[in-house]
Amino acid sequence: MSAAHPDDLTLLMLLSGETSELETARLRRHLAGCSACSSALSDLNELDQTLKTTLPELEAALSERSLPEGDPFRCRPDEARPRRRPARPTDEVVNEALAASRSADELKLRLLGAVRSPDDALREALAALDLLEVRDRFGLGYALDEALYSMVDGPARWAHFGRASRDTVLAARSDPRFRDASAEVAYPLDDLLGLSLLVEGTACNWTGDLVRGGRALRRSYGAFARSGSSDYRFASVELSESQRRAFLDRAEEALHLAERARLTFEFSLTGDGVDPGGETDFRQNFALAVENARQ
Numbered sequence: 001m002s003a004a005h006p007d008d009l010t011l012l013m014l015l016s017g018e019t020s021e022l023e024t025a026r027l028r029r030h031l032a033g034c035s036a037c038s039s040a041l042s043d044l045n046e047l048d049q050t051l052k053t054t055l056p057e058l059e060a061a062l063s064e065r066s067l068p069e070g071d072p073f074r075c076r077p078d079e080a081r082p083r084r085r086p087a088r089p090t091d092e093v094v095n096e097a098l099a100a101s102r103s104a105d106e107l108k109l110r111l112l113g114a115v116r117s118p119d120d121a122l123r124e125a126l127a128a129l130d131l132l133e134v135r136d137r138f139g140l141g142y143a144l145d146e147a148l149y150s151m152v153d154g155p156a157r158w159a160h161f162g163r164a165s166r167d168t169v170l171a172a173r174s175d176p177r178f179r180d181a182s183a184e185v186a187y188p189l190d191d192l193l194g195l196s197l198l199v200e201g202t203a204c205n206w207t208g209d210l211v212r213g214g215r216a217l218r219r220s221y222g223a224f225a226r227s228g229s230s231d232y233r234f235a236s237v238e239l240s241e242s243q244r245r246a247f248l249d250r251a252e253e254a255l256h257l258a259e260r261a262r263l264t265f266e267f268s269l270t271g272d273g274v275d276p277g278g279e280t281d282f283r284q285n286f287a288l289a290v291e292n293a294r295q
């Protein structure tokens with residue numbers, strides 16, 4: 001017998017057939033004459049078999065890890081498409097909406113300026129919006145999108161903006177004229193409502209008002225479901241809710257939601273190059289909404 005006993009790694013390689021023919025023959029010769037090594041090999045073999053049978057079960061258990069029954073974030077509301085399909089837009093409506101989205105930037109800046117002002121400027125700016133107009137919906141939407149990516153810059157102000165914007169959208173939604181507005185095809189009010197609530201909920205993570213934030217995020221998820229939003233919107237809410245649960249020491253739920261969101265972001269980044277910074281994504285969502293409505 002050879003004097004050098006093979007180490008465990010070499011024995012494992014032998015078990016998985018990774019040793020060369022020459023090496024295998026040498027090891028077999030050694031094992032035939034060395035009881036210590038052959039017993040080590042049978043131990044390793046047993047361990048290897050146990051791992052092979054339990055690993056898939058473990059992986060399955062991990063992938064099944066989900067949120068508790070009754071959790072509003074248990075499933076993404078993918079199937080919750082709008083019950084009332086929007087009217088098929090004419091070319092005129094589509095062109096009008098595209099022009100509106102381009103001219104909404106000035107309005108966005110005015111709203112953001114009002115958010116930063118110390119007085120009632122925001123309430124006034126919101127009251128001046130005409131949400132029957134597509135342009136005004138885009139302007140408010142762009143401003144809310146920008147708020148999401150500027151949280152560090154005064155979360156209390158953004159929470160206020162989210163809440164005030166939510167009130168404005170809810171008031172508009174209760175007006176029957178809005179139901180048949182062509183603007184509803186290009187940019188549903190429920191999308192704006194979801195976004196307002198997302199801004200409020202995300203800002204609450206920063207200010208520490210986690211109960212209010214939880215309520216806002218739950219309602220945001222529901223509003224996006226009603227408007228038939230893109231997965232990107234659902235993922236944004238999940239990411240914010242994940243952050244909230246991490247603050248509440250519910251780490252496992254936080255991980256679950258973050259993972260679900262990550263898959264969507266990865267998919268949209270590799271899929272069609274969505275810019276997670278806001279406007280580009282928003283314009284794409286709009287184009288998608290119009291496309292969906294046309295089908």
Ligand SMILES: [Zn+2]
Binds near residue numbers: 004005036
């Ligand atoms: Zn040996």
